[in-house]
Amino acid sequence: MDPALLDLHHVSRTFGPLTALDDVSLNVPPGRLGLLGPNGAGKSTLLKLLMGLLPPTTGSGTVLGQPLGCWRLRQMVGFMPEADALVPGLQGVEYVALAGELYGMPRSQARRRAHEVLTYLELEDARYRKLEEYSTGMKQRIKLAQSLIHDPPALLLDEPTSGLDPAGRDAMLRLLLKLGRDHGKSLILCTHLLADVEQVCDQVVILDRGKVCRQGTVAELCTTRKDRYRLQVQGDPAGFLVGCEAAGVDVLTNNGRGEYRLTAPPGWTPQSLFSLADRHGTAVRSLTRDDETLEEMFHRVISHDQ
Amino acid sequence: MTSDAPVFHPGHASPESLLRYRPWRGSLGGPWRGALAVARLSLAGLIRRKLVWVLLAFAALIFLSFFFGQYLLIWAVGQINEEEVRVAGFQRVNPNNLIRDLNKELKLNGSAETFRNLFWYEGSILIVTLAFVGAQIVGNDFRHRSLPFYLSKPLAGRHYIAGKCLAVSAIVLAVTALPAMILFIEYGLLDGWEYFWRSGLLFFGILGYGAVLAATLSLLLVAVTSTVQKTAPLVMVWSAIFILIPRVAQFLAVETASPNWRLIDLWNCAYVVGNRMLGITLDKQPSAGASAAILIATCVCSAVILARRVKAVEVV
Numbered sequence: 001m002d003p004a005l006l007d008l009h010h011v012s013r014t015f016g017p018l019t020a021l022d023d024v025s026l027n028v029p030p031g032r033l034g035l036l037g038p039n040g041a042g043k044s045t046l047l048k049l050l051m052g053l054l055p056p057t058t059g060s061g062t063v064l065g066q067p068l069g070c071w072r073l074r075q076m077v078g079f080m081p082e083a084d085a086l087v088p089g090l091q092g093v094e095y096v097a098l099a100g101e102l103y104g105m106p107r108s109q110a111r112r113r114a115h116e117v118l119t120y121l122e123l124e125d126a127r128y129r130k131l132e133e134y135s136t137g138m139k140q141r142i143k144l145a146q147s148l149i150h151d152p153p154a155l156l157l158d159e160p161t162s163g164l165d166p167a168g169r170d171a172m173l174r175l176l177l178k179l180g181r182d183h184g185k186s187l188i189l190c191t192h193l194l195a196d197v198e199q200v201c202d203q204v205v206i207l208d209r210g211k212v213c214r215q216g217t218v219a220e221l222c223t224t225r226k227d228r229y230r231l232q233v234q235g236d237p238a239g240f241l242v243g244c245e246a247a248g249v250d251v252l253t254n255n256g257r258g259e260y261r262l263t264a265p266p267g268w269t270p271q272s273l274f275s276l277a278d279r280h281g282t283a284v285r286s287l288t289r290d291d292e293t294l295e296e297m298f299h300r301v302i303s304h305d306q
Numbered sequence: 307m308t309s310d311a312p313v314f315h316p317g318h319a320s321p322e323s324l325l326r327y328r329p330w331r332g333s334l335g336g337p338w339r340g341a342l343a344v345a346r347l348s349l350a351g352l353i354r355r356k357l358v359w360v361l362l363a364f365a366a367l368i369f370l371s372f373f374f375g376q377y378l379l380i381w382a383v384g385q386i387n388e389e390e391v392r393v394a395g396f397q398r399v400n401p402n403n404l405i406r407d408l409n410k411e412l413k414l415n416g417s418a419e420t421f422r423n424l425f426w427y428e429g430s431i432l433i434v435t436l437a438f439v440g441a442q443i444v445g446n447d448f449r450h451r452s453l454p455f456y457l458s459k460p461l462a463g464r465h466y467i468a469g470k471c472l473a474v475s476a477i478v479l480a481v482t483a484l485p486a487m488i489l490f491i492e493y494g495l496l497d498g499w500e501y502f503w504r505s506g507l508l509f510f511g512i513l514g515y516g517a518v519l520a521a522t523l524s525l526l527l528v529a530v531t532s533t534v535q536k537t538a539p540l541v542m543v544w545s546a547i548f549i550l551i552p553r554v555a556q557f558l559a560v561e562t563a564s565p566n567w568r569l570i571d572l573w574n575c576a577y578v579v580g581n582r583m584l585g586i587t588l589d590k591q592p593s594a595g596a597s598a599a600i601l602i603a604t605c606v607c608s609a610v611i612l613a614r615r616v617k618a619v620e621v622v
Contacts, residue, residue, distance in 0.1 A: 044622045047622040048621070048622050051458065051621070051622070053457075053621055053622070071337060071460045071462065072460070074458065074459055074460045075334050075460050079458040079621075081454055081455070081458060081621070081622070083451060083454060084451065085451060085452060085454045085455040085458070086450070086452065086455070087347075087447075087450070087452045087455060088446060088450050088452070089351060089354075089446075090347075098343060098347060099455070099459065101339065101340060101342075101343035102340040102343055102344075102456060102459035102460070102461060103334060103340070103459055103460060104334030104335040104336060104337070104339050104340065104460060105330075105332065105334060105335075106332070106335070107343070109330070109332055113330050116328055120326070120327050120328075146455075150330065150334060151329050151330035151331075158622060178327075179327070182327075183327050183329075
């Protein structure tokens, strides 16, 4: 049986009087994990612990079976930093091969593997270019390449889509999903972009003020709302909106093009909405349930805990 | 390590298979393998600079003048019965005069003084070289924030520092101890095998002097460049350490008639310790023990500064 991705028992970390992590206990099986939290929640401290850069003040735990505080953690986990962290003057392939050697690979194998990884990440045409000449998207991909060079079982990704345009972001997320789903890599995704987590991760941990607020799958944590709908109507909506107000239906958003998000009163069914629209001479083109998004859930959890 | 993706067979690669992720199965070495990679990368970065080659060419000229000077001395000893000999095809000289000049004045006779002088001259070139390339070795990592890249790998700060010091030490030894060892072997081969037995301790003295210079200069340079990261300020700091302070030390030593003032001159401390290792006793100089203590203190302070600088780097 594979060891747990994270198995932490009452882990705390203090810096003088400041408690960055407070009695954190987690058991996360291998998979794709999103690590969320507002600024100052303790995410960076947790990442440092997971990489073996800091020992816990109290408590114990393992990452993929390796104890916390051990340098071998950094061989088990490929780290993709948020900052550029490039070595100027090096070509792409030299940079990735150097990362392999720093992870402990023999030089010849690191060089060969660097070519393979760069080809996989579609950077083969740029591999002999200096890193200074890389675009932001290429820099993100080469940072991913250097974290993959030694084929680690887990990747720790700090804001992997930072600075990318929508197309680049989408490509990066698809790549990460593919690595996790098709190639068995465990991912720990640390980002402020909740949509990224929603797209890639199957599990989420939310930290706030050093404590774990929530842990579970995205589906478990996001409330299934039976009273919220996304509605698209055709025809003049003015009468329909007046009718909604009169019936106690709360219009949350209106994009001005006939698309609405509504909260229906208790006891209402989709049929009630169809009837309301019909009474005001408006045709309903589509009606879907509007469950809570990860972003809404995150804000709800953080504001509730405060 | 993981994944059940198909294993790549280089001879049967198709374009489609090239785009597939392939696992790597191999064993990873410890962090010291990474330290060697850091050292190699630093050296590779240095030899790409033309300035380094110019300075190394000067160092090579000094070495060659010693090399052929020794050869000339042995050759002149063989011509001792002649009244006049032709040197370099045009200059006629008395071999006794030539021997006197090479032996007594220039000390190109395979003695401890020969190697002491070589270390001194080569050391001067070395100091200039390090002043101009130091920023390239370490300063760039701080300036361009490359350090998190290294420290997010299994390397700890000490491995990174060791790698950088190794690169500097390689330059120091290549410019000082290596030429001295070649001179030692050359003189032994020209003079006779008994030279090796007679002067065997000199070989260890050369190694010791080289080790003292390598340890002190590498730690000092890496520590200074971790703080002063650009070439121009580094040259100024380096000039202060190796030109200004020695002048002040010499002035104070003369004025107060106390050689202990020369302890503030690091280059002189290394010179005194190196001379002791070569078996030479110096007049009007501080004791070798005190000089060694200063060098050790410098190394310890440099290591502490470095450890703090590297520890302060935020990897995540």
